[in-house]
Amino acid sequence: MNIIDELTWRGAINQMTDEAGLRKLTEEKKISLYCGVDPTGDSMHIGHLIPFMMLKRFAAAGHHPVVLIGGGTGAIGDPSGRKTERQLQTMEKVQANAAKLRAQFAHLFGEEDRITFVNNADWLSKIDVLTFLRDYGKLFSVNVMLAKDVVASRLDAGISFTEFTYQILQSMDFEHLFSTYHVQLQIGGADQWGNITAGTDTIRKIHGSTAEAYGLTIPLMLKADGTKFGKTAGGAVWLDPEKTSPFEFYQFWLNQDDADVVKYLKYFTFLGQEEINALAEAVQKEPEKRAAQRRLAEEVTVFVHSKEALAEAQRITEALFHGSIEELSERELLQAFGNMPTVEVSATEKDVVNWLVDAGIYTSKRQAREDVAHGAVTINGVKVKQAEEIVYPHKNSHGKFVVVRKGKKKYTLAKIKQ
Template sequence: MNIIDELTWRGAVNQMTDEAGLRKLTEEKSVSLYCGVDPTGDSMHIGHLIPFMMLKRFQLAGHHPYIVIGAGTGVIGDPSGRKTERQLQTVEQIAANGEKLKKQFTHLFGENSDISVVNNYDWLSKLDLLGFLRDYGKLFSINVMLAKDVVASRLDAGISFTEFSYQILQSVDFHHLLKTYDVQLQIGGADQWGNITSGIDMIHKIEGAEQEAYGLTIPLMLKSDGTKFGKTAGGAIWLAPEKTSPFEFYQFWLNQDDADVVRYLKFFTFLGQKDIEELATAVLEEPEKRLAQRRLAEEVTRFVHDDAALEEAQRITEALYHGSIAELKKSELEQAFGKMPTVTVGADEKNIVDWLVDSTIYKSKRQAREDVQNGAVTINGVRVTDLDAVVTPHKNSEGKYIIVRKGKKTYTLAKVKE
């Protein structure tokens, strides 16, 4: 299957500048293509993952991806998708973020994979003002720039010349990559269409209309209810494990709605058409088994993290589902309960009823006593019915945590003061 046909089947194409030309090019040779990301943060989130999954698909089809870390454009700030001016960061902070993103890319694509990572600060920082205005500014019509969606949407609120000039810098990137590495295709999110087409227009003005340069954008990812994909009550879902643990990451995918899961399997996994069709049938015929969600969570967690992280996330999930948390390790306890309701307790040992009230998990001794006697309270994964039982920290927590469960699903993490 041609890479364009595969992307179309996956619903991963929003717009192409020249579908026939791009299809012909990808069939005739190994194409170099790129996608950029500005290091305005120290980690990507799953919204960023979408275009880089596209790069991976091209790579698997025999093409050569380039990732551009935008330490140069990041100093300016992309106005795409924003209603107000971006808070500018220092060059040093952006450079530090860029190094962290580079490690994420290396992990996603593999240490020895056929992918190149470059930094646009290396060439943009060498531009001088007069040369920039003479060599590039002269090629851009203000009228055309104002008509681009990314700029037009900001005119009422106002846009600085700094952010207004962003599309010129991104165009310079495309031209530089074309001349230096023979990169002929740029991909990006739907909001990058104006920037991408500006670059192609500039290339044709400099190199001639016969120069092959193409653009492809990916659809805006929305959930079936129309809300934005990738956001939860707790905020963005990050790729960095220290910002979103592998367990939380796995749970995000595991909890996707039946109406969305097949589309996400197409977008975020490398499963083939036959496998996805079988999972789509399972969603219709056996939705209670959630086979599609489990496979989605497995595939994406393995790709973004690794097999060990996936196994740990599955182990925690199984323990929580069955209430058997007694054997979880300290790191697993922190992943599972780190963002659940938390109380702080003293290190002195008390009988269970006094401890439950003093920790504010229960308001009255009467209710605490009744729930303990009825078997509705577990401490560190063990059901406690003895009113004289003494509460101690979880055996694997190094004395730091006590895990309380009321009923079947209500957990509280008690942190023991040192």
């Protein structure tokens, strides 16, 4: 199957500058293509995954991906999708973020001989203002730039000259990669269409109207209910395990709605049509088994983290489902309960009723005593049977935590002051 046909089946294409030309090009030879990300933060989130998984799909088809980290453009700020000016970061912060993003990409793509990493600071920082205005500024019509959605949407609120020139800088990137690395295709989100087409136009103005340069964008990712994909009550779902633990990451995918899960299997996994179609059928016939959600969660967690991280996330999930958390490690306890209600306590080794009240988990000893008597309280995964039982830290927490459960699902993590 041609790579364009596969992407179309997966619903992963929003617009192409020349579908017939790109299809012909990818059938005739192996091409180089790129996607860029600005280091405005020190981690990507799952919204970034889609275009870079596109690069991975092209790589699987024998094409060569180039990842551009915007050490130069990140110092300026892309106005796309924003209503106000971006707060500029220090160059030190931009460089530190760029290093972290490169490490994430290296993890996702594996062997570095299968991918080229570039940083546009390497060429943009060497261009003086007169060269910029004479060699590049002359190629751009202000009228055309004003008509681009990314700029037009900001005119009422106002846009600085700095952000206004962003599309010129991105066009310079495409032209530089076209000339230096023979890159013929740029991929980006739907909001990058104006910047991408500015790049293909620039290449043709410099290299002639027959220059083969193409652009492809992915659709804006929305859930079935029309809301934005990738957000949770706690904020964005990050690829950095220190920001979003592998357990939380796994749970995000596991809890996707039946109406969305097949679309996400096509977007976010490398499973083939036959298996995805079988999972789609399972969603219709046996939705209660959530086979598609489990497969989705497994595939994306392994891709972003590792098989070991998946096993850990599944172990925590199983322990929470059955309430059997007594064997979890300190690391697993933090993943499972780090974002749940937390209290600080000065000590343990006190009878459970007094300890629960002193910790603020209960407001009255009477209610605590009643719940204990009815078997509604567990400490560190073990049901409390008598009000006189003594509370100790979880055996694997090195004296740091006590995990309390009230009823079936209401957990509290008590952190012991050291």
